[in-house]
Amino acid sequence: MTTVPRSTGTDEIADAIAAFEASLPFALDPFQREAIEKLERTRGVLVAAPTSSGKTLVAEYPMWRSLLAPEHLRRRHARVIYTSPLKALSNQKYHDLAERYGDANVGLVTGEHTVNDGAPLVVMTTEILRNVLYDEPARLDAVSDVVLDEIHYIDDHPRGTVWEEIIIETPAHVRLIGLSATISNVDEVAAWMRGLRGDIATVVRTERPVPLEMWLSISNHLEPLFDAGGRVARRTLDMAANESMHEAPFRYMRRAPDNDLFHVIDELRLRSMLPAIYFIFSRRGCAEALSRCAVHGLDLTDRAEKEAIDARYGEIVQRIEDADERRVFRQAIDPVMLRHGVAMHHAGMLPSAKEAVERLFIEGLVKVVFATETLSLGLNMPARACVVSSFTKFDGTGFHSLTAGELTQLMGRAGRRGIDAVGHGVILKESDVDVRDIYEAAIGGEMSVDSKFAPTYTMVLSLLRTRSVERAEELLDKSFGQYQNVQRADHWTEKRHNLEEQLVDRRGRVFRHPRVACTERTLATHLSVAAAVEELQVSVRRVKREHWRDSRRGRHGGRGADPGQRFEAMRRELRQQQQRLHNSPCRSCPYFGEHRAHRAETRDIEETLEGGEAELEWARHRYRREFGALRRVLHDAGFLENDAPNELGLLAASLFGENALLIADAIVAGHLGPLSPPELAAALVTLVAEDRGRERAQPSRRHFPTPRVELAYRRLRGSLQRLAALEREQGLQTLRPLSLDYINAAHQWASGAPLAEIETPAANDIGDVVKAMKNLYSMLRQMEQALREHPLHARVRQAREAMERDLIRRV
Incomplete structure (x- = not known):
């Protein structure tokens, strides 16, 4: 492995920061200077600051030292990777950096684009970097720094899992520069990273640059x-x-x-x-x-x-x-x-x-x-x-x-x-x-981030390609999610003792109404009736609203009709319950509010004590259990043999998408072979697009562009149902349904139909169609790379070429 040389001398660091500041049209803010100094002295830095504070300037410092610094301060052959969780942000950052450092020095790799990927500075989406770490880790040998922009997305599902994989898998010689919005638990995130990678510094700015x-x-x-x-x-x-x-x-x-x-x-x-x-x-x-x-x-x-x-x-x-x-x-x-x-x-x-x-x-x-x-x-x-x-x-x-x-x-x-x-x-x-x-x-103000880490099929396949089951499980134990679970478990013993003492004190307190007999049962009855009144009020409003709409549409005989006297019955029930509430002694009790709060807090403590131990035990081994369940599904579905990916499993691992198992299965089973390029696009879009408005009524008979597309769809749906059945046996539910909305649009797009004539599904806009086609194009590029020696390769390449239009190719 190539270890990128680093400067450690105080004088050289000071000189470098001064030269960097001189290259800027403004002076560095104190938090920017602090972050750069800490970056030079540690294994990385986590910067949390409000939007528009200038966090990205910290990330540009190693780029400047690699490309524009004076000769005696320049770090030659030190490459920098800049990652973002959003394609739009990656594209925007590529343009910004190319303008500052020159087109020849900046590259871009996303699902749709590969531009100058051997450049000293490359912008990538987080998914691409994760794939590189699993497939070609040697590509990071000459990388000195990886910038993780918008790292608070660790709280997002499913992007957060990708962030955690990157932080765990990035080689030790690479410094990480995390840029985040202000979060309340930045020290917790940094402590987790520190346990994995050594000294990670933090810099926090809470004041907005503009009040x-x-x-x-x-x-x-x-x-x-x-x-x-x-x-x-x-x-x-x-x-x-x-x-x-x-x-x-x-x-x-x-x-x-x-x-x-x-x-x-x-x-x-x-x-x-x-x-x-x-x-x-x-x-x-x-x-x-x-x-x-x-x-x-x-x-x-x-x-x-x-x-x-x-x-x-x-x-x-x-x-x-x-x-x-x-x-x-x-x-x-x-x-x-x-x-x-x-x-x-x-x-x-x-x-x-x-x-x-x-x-x-x-x-x-x-x-x-x-x-x-x-x-x-x-x-x-x-x-x-x-x-x-x-x-x-x-x-x-x-x-x-x-x-x-x-x-x-x-x-x-x-x-x-x-x-x-x-x-x-x-x-x-x-x-x-x-x-x-x-x-x-x-x-x-500030938000707190919680891990959304969740093992996936492609993660399991990628890990077992190079690791034993035991070593793969050790990697899961390094996740931020597991770190947070361990922290909660460590705090539980002391917390449980405190809660038990609070419960004894609370149960010893008695509330007495000054005029009438008052018991816990009286309060329970009052709260139950109050809840019933609130629920009935919501139901009455809903029925009244529906009746008003129906009368406008001419249903049920006009505005005065009330089929089955349902509305009147509900109103009578509401009046009865309101009268019970009015007669309750709790209404005139001066201690009612305090008593109600005391009861709710007591119940919360009881529930916490009842479920806390079991919940922590479940969380302590959650990821290993999920990993095991995914492994068993992969074994039963034919993707693993003796806990190692077979040919089918390796193919699925190389595709990385959410429905990679279905695509790999369809390829090996020959379901995609008879399809023309437009038909292939129409079939595959069902696996990469996500329908909007699934709650709306679906047509009883779906129109497909050709019989072969319909047959391919039915075969894919059959594979999905088989996998879903295997998942249910293991207590899992990770597979999403196939998309139906974009089948005709993908076929028309790949057939060369004008953009204005491409079918836009109900509840969708043209931008949704473009997004679906970009996702499809990304998947076709992955398939083209994975199927180099496969008979389907030429057809996939033709489908990818058929999908290309300027708005797909344009960055």
Whole structure:
């Protein structure tokens, strides 16, 4: 192994940092200087700081020493790898670094692109680096530093597992530079890394580079959340609480929203808070907001800005080489609203349309962009203000209030460094949101990261290719997830003793109503009735809402009908339970609140003691159990022989995708052999795409582009069902269903159909189609590499070539 030489002398480090600072147009911040000094003296550094603080400058220091430092300070032949969990961020970083260090010195490797991968500085997605570590670890022999940008994604599933694999598997001679948002347990992450790799330093900056002022919009007026001393603004708190109280009886009636879009934007304009990102947690909501602005003629730009927008728009259109994509681009952006300084941005848009909005916003020409939360992840797109239109969002199963971490992420773009003296965060108050929840999130600030580590089939195959079962299990024990489990177990003995003492004290306390007999049973009955009342109120509201909708559609005989008197029966039951609640002695007890809290806390302690020991025992051996279960499925499915991957297993390991087992099985079984390139694309897209809106009704009969595609789909589904049955025997459920939405789109795309004519599935947008095709293209590239000597290789290459269009090839 080549060990990259390092400087350890204090004078040389000081000289290098001074020369690096001299190459910059500004002075280093103290935390940047501290991080660089610690990097030079340790095995790596973990930097946690708010968005736009300048963390990436720490990562650029080893790049500068490798490429641009004076001769006596330059580290020749020391390569640097820069990783990001997001392809969009990787592409953006590639362009930024190529501009600074020159195209010849910078490479890019993602699922779709391989550009100059032998360069001294290479940008990679985390998945690519993980694959390199398993397949070609010698490629890191000359690497001095690996940058792990957005390392707080260790809290994300499934990206977090990839981060942990990288940190565990990266050779010891490589320094790791972790860049993270501010997290409360940065020392815990660093301690885990230190146990694996030696001395890892930490540098934490909690102050934002641009201070943030938080506002609550109440009935279209902005009120400060906090006073000048950083304390809760009592006037705002009282106004919000009073508004909620007054609105409560009318909360479920159809009425105007609490804050009107145009009044809020007007407030932002009058207070010089533009440009602003206006977060709306749905694509449809973003489109409707833009349409409303068009109908009402909202115009936020002057004549000079309109001319600048026209010029930029023309340049962007001309740079799109594909005339077909150019036509779709023009349809994707409303040019009139763009000239007026208003646009939208979400994951379903055409990538070039999103990039155009980003560029015009960064230049200050777009004043308001309606965006989903994806805009808050990674991209460098700062604003003077960030507006959160709703404090609740749908998580796939139900609505929940924003957490402190989510709110911090959304507000991270507020305040442009070097331009704004202060950034602004605006939350629109809704009548059905408790203002105390808003304050809790606003005060909470930092988030804590928890491991989302989970062994996968390809991980098991990759590990067993070079290791015994025992050594593979030892690697699992090195995960951050296992580290956190061990830490919890170490703290449990002391915690259990404290909880047992608390429980004895609590059980000895007795609450006595001053006028009536009061027991624990009285309180239990009261709480049970209160819960029943709350549940019935929700049901009555739901039935009333459904009845109102049905009457509009002419069902059930008009507005007055109540089939089976269901609604009336529920209302009678609700009145009876409310009367029981009214008669309860607990209502007039001065100790009720304290007694209820005491009971809840006592029950929490009892449940913690009952389940704590078993939960810790389960967690202590969780990963070894999951690894064993995955191993047994692989044995039963024919991918392992004597705990080593056979030919089928090696093929699956080389594909790395989530459905690699199904692809490898289909290849070996010959299911893909009869397919033409477009048919191959249509069949494979079912394995790499993910459908949106699975809750909607599915057609009873699915139309496939050809009978051979339908046969291939049915065979893939049969393989999936067999694997799922093996998983159930082992208590696993990791396989996701095949995608159906993009089959026709993939066939049309690979057949050369114009972009505007490609079928966009219901509940999807053109950007979703492009994402699915990029995922398919990435898989075809992996298959092409893995099948070099296989008869299917030529067909896979033809399918990959058929998928290539400028918007796929373009970085």
